[in-house]
Amino acid sequence: MDYSQPAFNQSYTCPLILLCSSDFPSDRHDQLYHCNICMNEPWNNKGLKGDLKYINLPLEYSKKFTTVLYCRGILFFSYVEVKDQVSEHNFFVYYIHAASFDRFPSRPAMTNESRLAFGFGFHPGTNEYKVVRIVEQEQPTGLEQRIEVFTLGKPMWMINRKNPFLLRMQPYAASFNGALHWLGQDKQNGSTIIVSFDLESENFQQIPTPDNCKSRLDRKDWRVVVLGGCLCMVDYNDHKRADIWSMKIYGVKESWIKEYTVMPFERLIGPSRPLFVLPNRNILIELQYLPESLYAYSVDLMTIYKIRIRDLPPRHSCRVVSVVDDTL
Template sequence: MTNILPQELITEILSLLLVKPLLRFQCVSKAWFVVINDPDFIKMHLNRSIETNRERALIADANNQRFSEPVQIYRPFNHPTNTFIKIVGHCNGLVCLHICPFCCSNIEERNIYPNEIVIWNPLIRKYKKLPFKPIEIPDDYVFKVAFGYDQINDDYKVVRILKPQPHLARVAEVGHLVYSLRGNSWRRVEDKWPRKDLYLHMHCSASLNGALHWVADRSGLTSAIIAFDLSTEKFRVHALPIKSKSCAFEYNTHLVVLGGCLCVWEANCEQFFDVWVMKEYGVAASNWTRLYRLPHSPQQTPSYSKPLALSNNGEEVLMHEFSGKLYCYNTKKKRSRIVEIQKRIEKCELNLLVVGSLLLLDGMIELEIG
């Protein structure tokens, strides 16, 4: 049957739709299937989703180790429910999961279900297991996993950073590994750690502008941000908006991305809750602007609230309180309101908003259906 509309217009209309109907529309015709699975269309659809802020999925990693949210989604693997699964990063609708066997109930289960890293698109229920790459971990070291997008090479990468425990007097010269989704392989990072006196927090990284970012401290004091450029595979150091003089247990400093900007949120357990944004991406501390400050008063504002998303007009911030409530805080009116959802997200280790994306649909990499 001859199309009434030109193909270019059909493609344009399809790019404006959400993920769920697009998955159904693959069955309309062979021509539509080819369009929806085309890598160029998938990129176009992703860019539209980001530009319009039209589709976001809230994912919660609850301490019962099941994903629970207003709409139930499925875990992309068959590991036992007591396996430790950690969300280590997300980018463009893809979520990176670290599956750790150490929480399995017995040795036999640990051998059957090894330590794995998975890249997962929860909205289309497809994922890819990364090839296993053993890494030698010295005594008193742990390794940290991070995930981001290399804009220069149009590639998604996973980085494994070897992190010393804070009590060590110095940082040993150990190797780090980076995985390329395009090349489907691991390789060693040649660049050295930028400052031996800085140690990474165990909090998740923030992916922005083709780089991964972590909060780093020195002798228990929050000091700087360590960045890893995914295209050059080089480390660099960014200044923090303030110099914390209190110990790490009094301040909780974290990184997120809000409105396309790097954001630092810092909770002082007794006084206030600050959120800073880097309006112009760079290394100067002067680039930071305080978006808002919340006093720790249960009658006025939620306590220990992680910012998740910024409204299109930049005035409201969606926040998640550790007790399980979602809030919208108006930075101009300095008022908050509860966001009602069908199911409370109780005591989550991490929760995030992922953009609607068709990535992993085109079959350009090896896929397994969850």
């Protein structure tokens, strides 16, 4: 493995939101940090100097979170709480710039027979933020999904019954162009497609996929992400490498190109999550299942560098919630 320093032409700072969970079972609180990583700093074994800022949540809001999502200066949290022997799924948002909180109405917690997935996005036309909660349950007739939508500032969750697709329960939805995106399945013909949920009309639509990928889309190791200002599809190829397809013009089928390939890494096991395109075709990636999971990968040189962030709390596992699209 080549750990040579990625090349940057100028000073470049990459801001991240990090979620850190303690390895101690008795610790019932997750910790959140805003971290500015200076990517052109001299790299060494001590790690990169990150401008680390603790996001101080009051004790009332400090929990073990089941979901943390970020969108344009707002953090969305979900957690499960038991009251009077009844499990409830609770939600709140934290407005980072105002340092203020809003709670949502709670929803029933999922059962052993159900699965949950979330999306969080913003529509510039309506200036509204919306959370989508997908509840999937096995029924005698097959899988059924309930789509619940909450608009920030509104009093209640709304049930959307207009979904003609079966959404893939990936950990996060790709928020782009005023819509949330998942991989899904057409209920009529069973084909794997990209499904969008317009945050203004709250209608589901199909987004065209690349012709070159259709024969492989049924595999589970695909993700829809936003990268380099484009809606992208990541083909993990059984985790041996990652091919990244970019839709250069949103909604235009012919604009799909295979833009990046992240090649296999020695001794690094597990899927990679591309986070951000850095200068000089370097990609910031997160590798799952590793204590130190952040890497910079040069597409052109096929070299990788481990990013160690100093001053993170010891005995904690950290993952990236999001790359921050504005400054704090």
